[in-house]
Amino acid sequence: MMDRNRILTILVTLISIVFFAFVSTFIPQDFIWVVFLLYTMIFMSLSMALPRILSKRRYGDVKGAILLKADRQEVAKIMMKDQEIDKEIKPQVIASLALLPLSIVIWIIASYTVFPYIVPVSRNLIAKSELFIRYLVFYGVLIGLMRIVTYFFMPKRMLVPLNSYEIRSGGIKSGSITILFPIDTNRYEVAINHKRSFIDIYDRRTKQIYRLYVADINRAETVIQKHGFQK
Numbered sequence: 001m002m003d004r005n006r007i008l009t010i011l012v013t014l015i016s017i018v019f020f021a022f023v024s025t026f027i028p029q030d031f032i033w034v035v036f037l038l039y040t041m042i043f044m045s046l047s048m049a050l051p052r053i054l055s056k057r058r059y060g061d062v063k064g065a066i067l068l069k070a071d072r073q074e075v076a077k078i079m080m081k082d083q084e085i086d087k088e089i090k091p092q093v094i095a096s097l098a099l100l101p102l103s104i105v106i107w108i109i110a111s112y113t114v115f116p117y118i119v120p121v122s123r124n125l126i127a128k129s130e131l132f133i134r135y136l137v138f139y140g141v142l143i144g145l146m147r148i149v150t151y152f153f154m155p156k157r158m159l160v161p162l163n164s165y166e167i168r169s170g171g172i173k174s175g176s177i178t179i180l181f182p183i184d185t186n187r188y189e190v191a192i193n194h195k196r197s198f199i200d201i202y203d204r205r206t207k208q209i210y211r212l213y214v215a216d217i218n219r220a221e222t223v224i225q226k227h228g229f230q231k
Contacts (some may be wrong), residue, residue: 017143021135025128062178064169065225070214072163078213079161082196092155105148110142162165169227177210183228192221199224200211
C-alpha cells in the first residue's frame with residue numbers, strides 16, 4: 001500500500017500535467033506566461049512546504065513534560081563546532097540551486113525536440129479536445145523527464161538541522177515537525193554521533209534527516225533510549 005507521501009506526489013504531478021495542458025489549450029497566448037509564472041511560484045512554495053506538512057502526525061501535538069530543549073543560539077553554538085556540517089550541506093544546496101535552471105534547459109530542449117512531434121504547427125486546425133490530449137501527452141513526457149533528472153540529480157537524503165526543538169516525554173517537536181514517542185521504527189531511523197554531538201532521525205516518508213544538535217549527548221541518548229523506544 002502506497003504511503004501518503006507517494007500519493008500526494010502522484011496527485012501533484014497529475015494536477016500539474018492537467019493544468020499545463022488546460023492553460024496551453026484554452027488560455028490566450030498573451031496571458032500564458034503570467035499563468036505559468038504564478039503556477040511556478042505556487043508549485044515551488046508547495047514543494048518546499050510539503051515535507052514539513054507530511055512530517056506532522058494527524059493525531060495532535062507532542063505532549064508531556066519537557067526533558068530537553070535547545071533554542072536557536074544554543075544550537076548555533078554547537079553547530080559552529082561541527083567542522084563537517086558544511087561538507088554535508090554544500091552538495092544539497094548546490095543541487096537545489098542548479099535544479100531550476102536545469103529544469104528550464106530540459107523544457108527548452110523538449111520544446112524543440114519532442115513538442116513538434118506531439119503538437120504540430122497546424123494546431124489551430126485541430127479540435128480543442130484533441131489538442132488538449134496532445135498537450136497532456138507532451139507535459140506528461142516533459143514532467144516525466146524532469147522527475148527522472150530530479151531523482152538522479154538530487155541527494156537521496158536531505159539533511160535538515162533543527163534550529164530549535166523540545167524533547168518531551170511524549171515526543172520531539174520543532175516548529176511544525178513532530179515525532180511522537182514511541183518512535184515508529186518502520187518510518188524513522190535513529191543514529192547518534194557522540195563525537196559531533198548530534199542525533200539524526202531519518203524519516204523514510206519524507207526522505208529527510210532531522211538533526212538535533214545537543215549540548216549533552218549522553219543525556220540526550222539516555223532520554224531517547226528511555227522514552228523514544230519504550231513499549
